[in-house]
Amino acid sequence: MPKKSVPRPCACTSIKKLSRVLGRVYDAALATSPINVTQLAILRCIDRSKSQPLTHVAEELEMDRSSLYRALDPMVRDEWLKIAAGTDARSLTAVITHKGYRLLEDAGEQWEQVQTRVVERFGRRKWAAFVAEVDRLRGCANAPEEENL
Secondary structure, three states, rough: OOOOOOOOOOOOHHHHHHHHHHHHHHHHHHOOOOHHHHHHHHHHHHHHHHOOOOOHHHHOOOOOOOHHHHHHHHHHHOOEEEEEEOOOOOOOOEEEEHHHHHHHHHHHHHHHHHHHHHHHHHHHHHHHHHHHHHHHHHHHHHOOOOOOO
């Protein structure tokens, strides 16, 4: 006989549903651009990272390296990025091209509009609290298992 279902929503399912819904909203806002919200997040992170190794970018975005590298392939192909050798023989960095910076600027404006709309609808104070709680939850989820969530 199957176990009785826990009568509360699964944290992972709830967050994934939210991610899919928001992803569609942001991707729709970027529909006139050749970039999607995931690629924009990667470009923005690379821009902030200033020549950090791609392993740092993957960690910052909470992505595994192979997923990041797969996401970078079309960005390199479309000449938004160039991959360069890092400070040691085993590390790689990504350099945003002129075309990539133009795209970052154009898509950034579209992103800013949808971001403002989402935050305003949710409420600025609630948004700030939500972001803080999401960061806390991420920290708890990444903590060793013996620590409490």
